[in-house]
Amino acid sequence: MSTEPATTGTDEPGGRGDTPPSDTPDDAAAGGAPEGSAGAADSDPEAGDGQAGDGTGEGGSADADHADDAGGAGAGAGAGAAASEVSEAQAELTAQRLERERIERRKAEKKAPITSGAKLSGTAADLLAAVRAVEGGRKPTATAFDEPDPTPRRPAREPVRRAQPMAPPAGAAAPSGETVEAVRAVLAEGGAPEALVPQVAEALGAGAGARLREDPWQLLRVPGVRPEQADGFARALLGAECGPDDERRGRAITVWLLEQAAVAGHTALEAPALVTALGLRSVPDPDEAVQSTVAEGEALVFQDALDDAPSAPRSASAAAPAASDAGSDADGEGEGDEAEEERPVRVLIGLERYALAEESLADGLARVMNSLPKEDPTDWASAAASAPRSAGELIRAVAGHGLVLHTGGEAARAEPAALVTAARQLGLRAYAATHSADGRRHFASRLASAGGRDTAEGDDTAVTTLAGLLSGAEGPGRDVDGALDLDLLVVLDAPQLDVETAALLAESLPDGARLVLSGDPGVLWSAGPGRVFADLLAARACPQVASRTPDPGPIGELVSGIGIGELNQVEAPGKEVVIVPVRDAGEAVHRTAQLVVDSVPRAFGIPAEQVQVITPGHGGAAGTRALNAALKERLNPGPGRSGGFDPGDRVAHSPAPGRTTPGRVVKADAEGLHLECAGVAVVVPKERVEQTVRHGWALTAHQAVGHRWPAAVVVLPGDAAQALTRPWVYTAFGRAERHLSVVHGVDQALPRAVAEIPPKPRTTRLPALLKAQVPSAD
Known part of the structure; x- marks a missing residue:
């Protein structure tokens, strides 16, 4: 150098x-x-x-310093007593939903909330017994969410961006004036800043004022609010009735910690890590807090078999929560079967949002892998024979499989470019999707170099951004069934796929379509929760083609x-x-x-x-x-008269979490800040500039x-x-x-x-879910 x-x-x-x-x-x-x-x-x-x-x-x-590292990958769903055609994870989710409905009915009948997790029965009690049973197992590490100590800060001129929620989805109803005024009154009474009013009203929805007054710790649902701030608000509102042992506080902090874990990339947390984090947040009885959160349906519990641990004799007290309390041993079978071998498990706690996304992703990928037609008239063999050697291997893998993983650096992108070109020449509807508009431009250039003919048909092009493809703004659009109208999709920058985006992608593919996930496994993982590409590589459930094309030069x-x-x-x-x-x-x-x-x-x-x-x-x-x-x-x-910006400034525009597009300020007027991003004119409304630019x-x-x-x-x-x-x-x-x-x-x-210092671990459930769905390619 x-x-x-x-x-x-x-x-x-x-x-x-x-x-x-x-x-x-x-x-x-x-x-x-x-x-x-x-x-x-x-x-x-x-x-x-x-x-x-x-x-x-x-x-x-x-x-981040207040909890233990959840680390590691994988977590299976609980062992459910479901029909053989339903996965264990699906059975677990179904059992938990039924249990929550039963709890709600019981609460309505008694007209009183469950206190401190008491009087639980059936699956909820069994699940929490499992949480406690594994407490003495694997020791958590030093921190929960993989954050080092904060470093000293020094001032800078660029305006500090304050925490604000993303704009509501198109078509979402704005909070009513009555709701806003009710929230304003409660926040004023608790000494919270008025700037939080629209955020609280949006986060809590209709009746937000009453909900906040009844449970002040609901303030933690607003992005950027921290537990100590919510505690201060609750003290001002509740007075002497406020205490660290309040069940509402325990539930709110449990959910908050799970949300922070998602920010750090985890889709779930190991139970010991979560319990430790709650203790460090001054929750007197972390077990009860987790128990109450599960009982209220605000979190779910999962079990994951530990493949690297020896089996142990099964005991009735440590049995996996495999069925509801309605007659799990009605016929007397299995009772007292102490000699039965049971595989050790770890217990995971997660939010339903990410649990359902991982479930959907595993199901969707299994469908992609299993839905190829038995007889394919496409002449893949001739395409592979005429392609460069490095691309030929990828084409042959795609010919026989619905899902293929491709790894390599920047130069290796020539191989998926050759694949898309060959597929289009064979008459297939083949498309590529990139993480960014800049990546789209670069790959389109590679596609042209690979000999791809002009694929323009109106606004339909062979290369899109992933966000544009899924939204319908770019690419082939969707067929009458709502699936993407294509035969082959190559997703570049696959390590940037978070679990929710990947689930939406898998759900959007039609039966019989082929999916290639291509990327450099050495780069940073996704901004959102999950490590989809790394999990798929580790699961070895489909063919993997590693490029031998090195990036050139020093x-x-x-x-x-x-x-x-x-x-x-x-x-x-x-x-x-x-x-x-x-x-x-x-x-x-x-x-x-x-x-x-x-x-x-x-x-x-x-x-x-x-x-x-x-x-x-x-x-x-x-x-x-x-x-x-x-x-x-x-x-x-x-x-910097326009929110700190002037015409000609280089900017980074982030319209959605995980997506950043470099651009330049053109002008500012009553409409907002006008940008030029990747050749596209963008107008950012004034109220969104501070959040997204x-x-x-x-x-x-x-x-x-x-x-x-x-x-x-x-x-x-x-x-x-x-x-x-x-x-x-x-x-x-x-x-x-x-x-x-x-x-x-x-x-x-x-x-x-x-x-x-390798990648910091993320706790995910996808490997175990894939293992249950698809046999290993090894």
Whole structure:
């Protein structure tokens, strides 16, 4: 690797503004408010910009330190006494729904709520007995949601983004004036800021005021509200009746912790981790809190067989909750069968939303794998024979299977491009979907290079974004049954699939369609909960084609080494890779601005607008705020009259969690802020600007996933050392096409991260669900 190209410039660091730091959740990883992605804080969507939270800069959630790591993958559904054609997980969900209905009827009859989980019976009691039974099993690790301690923050000029909910879906009814006024009155009585009124009304819906007065801890359902804030509100509202042992508080904090786990990427938590987290949140009886939450139907319990543990004799007291209390042993069979072997299990607690998504995804993928027609007239053999060798293997795999996984780096995208081209030439309706508009543009170019003919038919093109495909705004549209009107779909950037998006995708495929998930397994995982691509690779339930096409040049060599845990010094005769050592964050900001404005454009002929800065977090002395302030001052100074923005500013627009599109400000008027993003005109209403638009000269690595630029400047300030993981470094360095500069201030933390710090684990149920649905391809 080379040293920095010749540079000149002043010593003014720039960008060290005076805006005070904020503790709002877009700056705190577990706060729950996305900054261009699902619940990510200063270090972005995965609550730290490195799998489930690398937490750097000003973020670093204190909450993350209050629970144990749920880690690991997989969790099976409970063993249900269902019919043989119904999966165990489906039976478990059905049993739990029936139990909740029974509980509701019993509560209505007695006209009194269940207190502290008392008087539970049947499946709910059995399930919670299982929770306690495994308490003495596997020990939780130090933290629940994989967040490091928060790093010190320093001020920056870019306005701090406050936590605000995403806009309601189109067609959603706005809260009535009566509801809003009732909420305003209750919030005022409890001393909560009036700014929360619309958020509370939207989160709690009709009757929000009465619900909040009856249960003040419902305030935790508003994104960004923390337990200590809800406790203060409850004390003001309830007075002496408020206490840490209040059952309502235990339930609310249980649900809140599960939501924070989802922000960090988990779809469920192991019971010991959740119980520990509740204890650290001053819940006196965590078991009862979990019990009450399950009884109220606000969380579900699942069991997952531990494949790597030896079987143990089954005992009646530790039996899995496999049936309702209505006559599970009515015929006397199985009673006292102490000698029966039982496989050890772990107990998982999760929110219904993600449980149903994983169920639906497993079912949908099983359908895709099993619905290919027995006789296929398509001449796949000739297509494979005429394709390049690397692409031929992929075509042959697709010929015989409904679901295929394809792995490889940027250069390996030529193989799915050859597949789509060949399929279209065979007369199939073949499409590709990418994570970003920039990825769409790059893949369309590859498709043209692969010999693809013009596929335009009106607005119908062979390459779409995944969001555009699912919404119907791009691609083939849907048939009369509501399924996507296609025969083959290749999804690029597959590691960015969260469990809910993947479930919607699987549900949208017609019977007989083929699905190829293609991506680089070394990059950061999805912003939303789940690790779909990694889980599928681990499950080995379908063919996997690993590309042998390496990324070219010194940057490709460097990134390939990082992928296997080696930070190699590569030969870069054309200064394709440059290391710029710095002593502190102030120097890092100064040298970064110098590289973007002067050195890279002069040495490599790459304009400043094609140079992207990537840093671990939004906060901190060299986070995106400080860097964007410095770069705006050098490249587009202005007063920022339009919500902090001026025409010509580079921005990052995040219309939905996990999706960030780089763009540029065109103008601002009464309609809102006018942007140009990936060649498309976008108008962001004034009330949405603060939530969805940031300056974009500097991004986090997770915001940059799915995009590439001619040059990238990766900034590693000293306070970012704890945020670094191998996937973060791999992702950030891989965003550069022609030139990579590394502003290096973390000493040995960089090689240590590459060699020793793998992706942070996420707890998911998908592997176990797939195992129950589909036999291993091995």
